[in-house]
Amino acid sequence: MSALLTLDGVSRSFGGLRAVDNVSLEIAPGEIVGLIGPNGAGKSTLINVVSGVHPATAGRVVFDGRDITRAKPHAIARGGVARTFQVVQPFPNMTVRENIAAGGAFAGRIASLKQAMQEAGELAAGVGLGDLVDQPANTLTLARRKRLELAKSLAMKPKLLFLDEVNAGLNPAEIDDALALIRRIAEQGVTIVLVEHLMKVVVGISERIVVLQNGALIADDTPEAVLNNQKVIEAYLGKKYAAALSAEGGGP
Numbered sequence: 001m002s003a004l005l006t007l008d009g010v011s012r013s014f015g016g017l018r019a020v021d022n023v024s025l026e027i028a029p030g031e032i033v034g035l036i037g038p039n040g041a042g043k044s045t046l047i048n049v050v051s052g053v054h055p056a057t058a059g060r061v062v063f064d065g066r067d068i069t070r071a072k073p074h075a076i077a078r079g080g081v082a083r084t085f086q087v088v089q090p091f092p093n094m095t096v097r098e099n100i101a102a103g104g105a106f107a108g109r110i111a112s113l114k115q116a117m118q119e120a121g122e123l124a125a126g127v128g129l130g131d132l133v134d135q136p137a138n139t140l141t142l143a144r145r146k147r148l149e150l151a152k153s154l155a156m157k158p159k160l161l162f163l164d165e166v167n168a169g170l171n172p173a174e175i176d177d178a179l180a181l182i183r184r185i186a187e188q189g190v191t192i193v194l195v196e197h198l199m200k201v202v203v204g205i206s207e208r209i210v211v212l213q214n215g216a217l218i219a220d221d222t223p224e225a226v227l228n229n230q231k232v233i234e235a236y237l238g239k240k241y242a243a244a245l246s247a248e249g250g251g252p
């Protein structure tokens, strides 16, 4: 089957810094792909490139058969790409329902205001914010604002959804709920790229894992192969596991 998303030699520079460095990658329809790497590796920048927030400075991005390398964010959203922001920024004084409906409007998915508000209510319930639909977004905890961000991106009715650390700050029970929710979204046919530092979550849900380091792609393989990849262990996993061990007081 042909790829839903293709990155061909994509780079994004900020001044002299190559935040994304010559990345080539294909995502097939229906996949759940984990995107991992150390802080500053370029994961969020890669999402910003595809979603048009910080367009590529070199290379080509093709989504659903169309070259979107230079397209504007709203046009890319209308084409079927949604993303959550790592640093969530809801409209603070708008309600949960209104924020979600605004997501649908951004992607041109709104038939009428009434319908958009009704759908927003359903999406809010789907992410566990059913009781809070009429609360202003600025009254929500961070974990709930992350859920709101997810509902907003779902209102865009995407074909491809990037989740940028949408589980950060959740407790273990909330993480299990979030995993089930992500699986339900995938079952509805949405292709998902998940940026996540919790390896339990990434390995538990991804069919394939892509690893970035210093902007470059250093691995693209099954979870099992990535966990045993020497380059990935040295660049990322080794440090993470060492840190986890010392935090538990069990490490050398």
Ligand SMILES: Nc1ncnc2c1ncn2[C@@H]1O[C@H](COP(=O)(O)OP(=O)(O)OP(=O)(O)O)[C@@H](O)[C@H]1O
Pocket: 014, 017, 019, 037, 038, 039, 040, 041, 042, 043, 044, 045, 046, 086
């Ligand atoms: N708008 C920007 N202007 C200048 N530099 C930027 C900008 N956005 C990102 N960078 C830099 O690009 C590099 C990659 O950052 P990015 O946020 O993509 O990393 P990340 O993999 O998402 O990290 P984290 O796991 O901490 O979220 C970093 O060195 C960062 O400082």
Ligand SMILES: [Mg+2]
Pocket: 043, 044, 045, 086, 164
């Ligand atoms: Mg990031």
